[in-house]
Amino acid sequence: VQSIPESLQKLIEEFTRFPGVGRKTAQRLAFHVLKNTREEAESLANAIRAVKEKISHCSQCHNITERDPCEICADPKRDRSVLCVVEDAMDVIAIEKTSEYRGLYHVLGGLLSPLDGVGPDDLNIQGIEDRLEDVKEVILATNPSVEGETTAHYLTKLLKSKNVNVSRLARGIPMGSDVEYIDEATLARALEGRVTV
Amino acid sequence: VQSIPESLQKLIEEFTRFPGVGRKTAQRLAFHVLKNTREEAESLANAIRAVKEKISHCSQCHNITERDPCEICADPKRDRSVLCVVEDAMDVIAIEKTSEYRGLYHVLGGLLSPLDGVGPDDLNIQGIEDRLEDVKEVILATNPSVEGETTAHYLTKLLKSKNVNVSRLARGIPMGSDVEYIDEATLARALEGRVTV
Numbered sequence: 001v002q003s004i005p006e007s008l009q010k011l012i013e014e015f016t017r018f019p020g021v022g023r024k025t026a027q028r029l030a031f032h033v034l035k036n037t038r039e040e041a042e043s044l045a046n047a048i049r050a051v052k053e054k055i056s057h058c059s060q061c062h063n064i065t066e067r068d069p070c071e072i073c074a075d076p077k078r079d080r081s082v083l084c085v086v087e088d089a090m091d092v093i094a095i096e097k098t099s100e101y102r103g104l105y106h107v108l109g110g111l112l113s114p115l116d117g118v119g120p121d122d123l124n125i126q127g128i129e130d131r132l133e134d135v136k137e138v139i140l141a142t143n144p145s146v147e148g149e150t151t152a153h154y155l156t157k158l159l160k161s162k163n164v165n166v167s168r169l170a171r172g173i174p175m176g177s178d179v180e181y182i183d184e185a186t187l188a189r190a191l192e193g194r195v196t197v
Numbered sequence: 198v199q200s201i202p203e204s205l206q207k208l209i210e211e212f213t214r215f216p217g218v219g220r221k222t223a224q225r226l227a228f229h230v231l232k233n234t235r236e237e238a239e240s241l242a243n244a245i246r247a248v249k250e251k252i253s254h255c256s257q258c259h260n261i262t263e264r265d266p267c268e269i270c271a272d273p274k275r276d277r278s279v280l281c282v283v284e285d286a287m288d289v290i291a292i293e294k295t296s297e298y299r300g301l302y303h304v305l306g307g308l309l310s311p312l313d314g315v316g317p318d319d320l321n322i323q324g325i326e327d328r329l330e331d332v333k334e335v336i337l338a339t340n341p342s343v344e345g346e347t348t349a350h351y352l353t354k355l356l357k358s359k360n361v362n363v364s365r366l367a368r369g370i371p372m373g374s375d376v377e378y379i380d381e382a383t384l385a386r387a388l389e390g391r392v393t394v
């Protein structure tokens with residue numbers, strides 16, 4: 001549209017590339033930048049740049065970090081006998097928020113997906129075996145999806161021969177939900193995995 | 198959370214300032230930037246900067262533009278006898294998209310709102326009178342809200358003494374809607390403004 005200045009059009013297009021951001025939302029975000037002061041826009045531009053410049057991956061757990069090893073791997077208070085295997089950095093954040101877990105992590109950087117051509121060599125799987133020395137338990141915390149289950153199966157087989165216990169996150173009905181409205185697959189799983197009280 | 202690197206945390210906070218962006222969305226946007234290549238992040242940072250550097254307001258209609266006068270004001274094919282008064286630049290974009298309007302615009306830069314301390318001197322109202330020479334009709338296209346109506350009333354009174362017709366966007370049931378589900382105020386308005394066929 002002629003009525004949108006070129007540089008604003010460009011910014012709208014940049015925002016359209018974000019996941020879950022449609023044309024209307026991108027326009028709203030771009031107009032917000034335009035309404036910002038020059039200092040605020042500068043601060044946002046710098047924050048974007050800083051993220052790419054400062055953040056890399058921990059050489060031990062492959063989580064995102066500004067220093068190597070990351071703060072979790074370097075923390076002497078973490079329990080080195082438990083290793084939680086997750087898909088990506090957002091899963092680490094989610095688990096850390098529970099404050100229930102004090103062990104270490106291992107970030108795969110994705111999930112096995114033969115259909116998309118993602119095999120074991122494309123993920124940080126090799127590294128797990130090198131970290132097992134003090135580990136007594138490996139928790140597989142991949143998503144309860146086809147790719148997540150495939151990856152968990154693969155890792156279970158891989159870790160079988162090692163001297164570690166392998167566990168998987170419990171699957172069942174989520175807290176605060178209503179049995180009446182739970183999907184069949186979840187309910188079937190919750191019945192199958194019922195716990196004696 | 199210790200598990201989020203400082204620079205990523207900073208970017209998440211920057212995104213949280215956007216309208217309609219909550220904590221979870223901001224995190225998703227920031228992770229997208231992190232997954233981008235350095236070139237893509239650089240391109241986004243530059244686009245943000247460019248918007249603030251290049252865009253200013255048209256001295257005639259006060260719409261956002263990279264050159265002065267703006268492309269609409271400078272277009273010899275636009276009908277200079279009609280002036281459409283709108284709240285902001287997003288309204289101009291919306292009306293331009295209809296391809297139904299060929300006149301000029303006047304962007305107020307807000308709406309009168311005595312409660313928020315926004316008076317006539319805070320808006321681009323003075324400028325309207327200076328532009329009336331060739332104008333035969335002024336279309337008031339402010340929102341059908343309290344502030345929009347207040348502004349329209351004020352402008353109607355102001356323009357009464359001038360030699361121009363003043364019109365207002367039609368209010369009624371939106372296209373594709375269902376009479377059964379329309380709110381009472383809209384339906385009452387649609388009845389009141391019924392058109393003989």
